[in-house]
Amino acid sequence: MAHPTEDKNFRLPTTVRPQRYAATLTLDPGAKSFTGQQTVDVELSAPTRExxxxxxxxxxxxxxxxxxxxxxxxxxxxxVEASETVVLGFDAPLPQGRATLEVAWKGPFTDGLRGMYLAGKVVATQFEAADARRVFPCFDEPAFKAKWALSVRVPQGLAVLGNGPVVKEEQDGAWNKVTFQETEVLSSYLVALVVGPLVGTPAQLVGGVPVRTWSLQEKGHLTRFGQDVALAVLPRLQDYFGLPYAFTKVDQVGIPDFEAGAMENAGLITYREVALLLDPATAPLSVQKRVAEVVTHELAHQWFGNWVTMVWWDDLWLNEAFATWMAFKIVDQWRPEWRMWLDFDAHRASALYLDALKSTHPIHGEVRNASEAGESFDAITYEKGGAVLRMIEGFLGEAPFREGIRLYMRKHARANAVKEDLWNALGEAARQPVEELATAWVGQSGFPLVTASVNGHEVTLSQQRFYSEPGVESAEKWPVPMVLRYQDGSGVREQRVLLRDKQAKVTLEGSGAVKWLCANAGSTGFYRVNYDKATLAGLAANLGALEPAERISLLADQWALVRSGRASVADLLDLAARFGDEEDDSVLDELVGRLAYVEGRLVDGEDQARLRAWVERLLGPSLKKLGWQATSSESDAVKLRRAALVRAVGGLARSPDALAEARPRVARMLKGERDALEPNLLDASVAMVARAGDAALFDTFLQKVPGEPDPATQRRYLMALTAFEEPSLTTRAQDLLFSETVKTQDVAGFVSGLLANRTGHDAWWARMRKQWKDVIARTGGAPMLLRRIVEALGMLRTRADLEAVKVLLKDHPVSEAQQATAQTLERLAQDVELLERCGPEVSAWLERQA
Known part of the structure; x- marks a missing residue:
């Protein structure tokens, strides 16, 4: 009879539980190996031989x-390889009660970006979801919380960081032994070590908690902003949760090669450098906002995830959805002028897109093993989960929702919880049937399409599940918390509706003719809206009365209806034509995103040139009026609008005038002239100039990549190398993927850039098929990067490409990305069908514009 551990879905028995680990690791970075010794205090609830x-x-x-x-x-x-375990068998039963287990071991650094690995000059760990087992023989499931008392022996001269503060340092010849303060109870995936030639900001106290931000010495000047964010948001988080920070210190560290954006290890948060380090004098506002959001997300985890932890990975969303939502909420409180909720809506768009596929999954879905847990780190878990929490908060009210969260934190402090524990706490605090609302949205995949039509003061609402594939239907329904915003003779009003049934009629309050109605006020609902013709016309004629988020939703929903065969692409383009005077940068970005898809995937040749010319006629005058040179008194809103227009006119429309403006500015910027380009124009200008660039410019960017200290600037130059359209340079860029120029963390992004290159993508796609194993090997086996490589194949365009992708992924499946494989194939099939269905319609529409 096979041992239970031979099943890869094996879960640890609960008869043996760890209470405390006392471990010493000796790290040898030169040999890329380590040895360890530990004593684990365990509790046996019954006798066992194993x-x-x-x-x-x-x-x-x-x-x-x-x-x-x-x-x-x-x-x-x-x-046992299948379950990633080691079975200790004893001849006699081990007695019930408390005991200790002493273990000695040795192991290698991991070649990929997990376990313990070498990131340039830095030794780092990354244990989530289930890679603590690559460093410690341990009980590596989130429910097995224990205290950790760690010591580390490393070569002298290196900074050594752990979850707790250092309590003792001892010199031993060429070695330095560092002992950390024992931690609070932690799941194994939250334990971390970082060792290397790092420097930190001076410690600053927040309520007695020391906060420091660390980097390689040559990047020390880029740590101030991330430090300031932590100092600003930590008190706000403590206030929201009504609980002090629990983990004695906050260290934030920029890691030179890192798979995710960041990792919330208790007291020692690790980051991809671009998510932490920047110079606010030269960083685009988008980079500053992203760093603030990531820092706040990781600090929110110190409560939601670290203090109260999910029992198993099927409730990963309890950690990630909450931290996603909370980050935007707290940064919005700190910097309201940044309008963070518009960024949240942009992130949510990826979840709406994914959740419209048949191959989507519920927020809370079955996770059978650690490998499947790795596939759960996606837009459904993060962005849809965060959007649903925002929707529930809007339904319950801010104060009852917060009281429910505080109750949940108090009840499950230092312990583990499941989703029902959260619903019970929210329901108790709000005295509302939270479980009905939450269960439908968290346990059921997909989301509704709400159809809205207005007749006088009566609104007819109906719902059905939305699929992006034309003709697909299913019978699900949701309790949909809706906020209707409209204007009638008495002014602009709001009315709340909980749409429980397939159809309902609602009488609007107020008097006089209804001028317009928005059925997703503020765009806070996780659903799409299909308006009848008259209601849509009312919205199109009154765009200025809508909030930016509502204008974004209007465009996004109409595009989704085109994809699903419910609306014509000509009607979408007619709607887009009404946005020529749009002044909001976020709305412009949504507009450009929709038009970029049409330009890149639905037209070719002469039609492509016609569409670009039409975009330049639509938005070029606004850019010309604004100009490229910022003034000293200019607001961020104006700077961001200019950047959006440059992306539209220079990037999408490929305007020769914009290119002529950008070229000398980029040349001056490369010589060190800081005022040559306003920071928010850097990404679009560098990409535009690279696209039309020559070998000398390619060499300039290539030479700058390895030595550039600022991670956002380094990434800008690296990605620019994928944009050159001169054929010989596209080949050189492709060769770089297999060189040290591209760090492991950047492999998936670089592959996407090569596939996006108009002149090089066919040759690159042919080469990818031939060298698929080499491309996959460049990820080092990192699950997130593998998934992104598979997803990048969705950028291909034709039916022949689709068939080739099917063959490739069938013959060479990526086991760590099974979900991403299904989603990518489904999405690409829909894109191919959309090209065949809508291409002629776009062509006819463009002829009418001439």
Missing amino acids: IILHAIALQVGEVIFRSGATQLKPSSIRP
């Missing part, structure tokens, strides 16, 4: 079990 620990690629040495006067060594130590 103790099962997780371990990958670890060579377990001597093991001793002690309980009172009993001392036993295992008769067998059996690694």
Whole structure:
């Protein structure tokens, strides 16, 4: 009979639980290896002949079990590859009660960006979801919380950071032994170590908690902004939760090569450098906002995730959705002028897009093993989850929602919880049937399309599940919390409706003719709206009365209706034509995003040139009026509008005038003239100039990449290398993927850039098919990067491409990206169908504009 551990879905028995780990690691960065010794205090709820620990690629040495006067060594130590465990077998039953388990082991650094690995000159760990087992033989499931008392031996001269503050340092020849303060109880995935030639800002206290931000020495001047964000948002988070920060210190560290954006390790938050380090004098506002959002997201996790932790990975969304929503809420409180909720809406768009596929998944879905847990880090878990929490907060009210969160934190402090625990706390605080609302949205995949039509003061609402594939239907329904905003003879009003049924009629309050009606006020609902012809015409004629978020939703929903075959692309383009005088940068970005898809995927040749000319006629006058040179008194809103217009006219429309303006400015910027380009224009201008650039410019960018200290600037130059359209340069860029120029963390982005190149993508796609194993190997096996490589294939365009992708992923499946494979194939099939269906209609529409 097979042992249970032979099943890859094996879960640890709860009869043996860790209470405390006391471990010493000796790291040898030169040999890329480590040794370890630990004593684990355990509690046995029943006698057993086995103790099962997780371990990958670890060579377990001597093991001793002690309980009172009993001392036993295992008769067998059996690694099991399927479940990533090591089974310690004993000849006699181990007694119930408290005991200790002493373990010695050794292991290698990981080649990829997980476990313990070398990121340039820095040794870093990344354990979520289930990679603590690559460094410690441990109980590597989130429900097995324990205290961690760690010591680390490293070569002298390196900074050593752990979850707790350093309590002792001892010199031992060429070695330095650092002992950290014992932690609060933590799940193993939240333990972390960082070792390297790092420098930190001076410690600054927030309510007695020291906060420091760390980087490589040459990037120390870029740490101030991330430090200031932490100092600003930590008190706001403590106030929201009504609980002090629990983990003795906050260290934030920029890691030179890092898979995710950041990781919320308790007290030691690790970041991809571009998500933490910047110079506010030269960083675009989008980069500043992104850093603030990521820092706040990770600090929110210190409560939601670290203090109260999910029992198992099916409730990962409890961590990520909450931190996503909370980050925008807190940064919006700190910097209201940044209009963070518009950025939230842009992020949510990716979840709406994904959730319209048949291959989507619920926010809370079955996760059978650690590998499947890795696939849960997607837009559904983060963005849809955050949007649903925002919707529930809007339904319950801010104060009852916060009281429910505080109650949840108090009830489950230092412990684990499941989604029902959250619903119960929110329901108790708000005295509302939260579970009905939450269960439908969290347990059911997809979302509704709400159809709205106005007749006098009566609104007819109906709902059905929205699929982006034409003709697909299913019978689900949701309790849809809606806010209707409209204007009649008595002014602009709002009315709340909970649409429980498939159809309902609502009488609007007020008097006089209804001039317009928006059925998703403020765009806070996670649904799309299909307006009848007259209601849509009323909105189109009164765009200025709508909030920016509502104008964005109007465009996004109409585009979704085109994709699903419910609306014509000509009607969408007619609507887009009404946005020529749009002044809001976020709305302009939505407009440009929709038009860029049409230009890139639905037209070719002469039609492509016609569309570009039409875009330049639509938005060029606004750019000409505004000009490229910022004034000293200019607001951020004006700077961002200019940047959006440059992306539209220079990037999408490929205006020769815009290119002529950008070229000398980029040349001056490359010589060090800071005022040559306003920071918000940097990305669009560099990409535009690179696209038309020559070998000399290619060499300039290539030479700047390795030595550039600012991570956003370095990435800008790196990605520019994928944009050159001169054929010989596209080949050179493709070669770079297999060189040290492209760090592991940047592989997926670089592949996407090569696939987006208009003159090089066919050759690159042919090369990808031939060298698929080499491309996959460049990710180092990092699950997030593997998924993004697969998703990048969705950028291909034709039916022949679709068939080739099917063959490639069938013959060479990426096991870590099964979900992404299904979604990419479905999305690409829809894109191909859309091209075949709408291409002729776009062509006819463009002829009418001449």
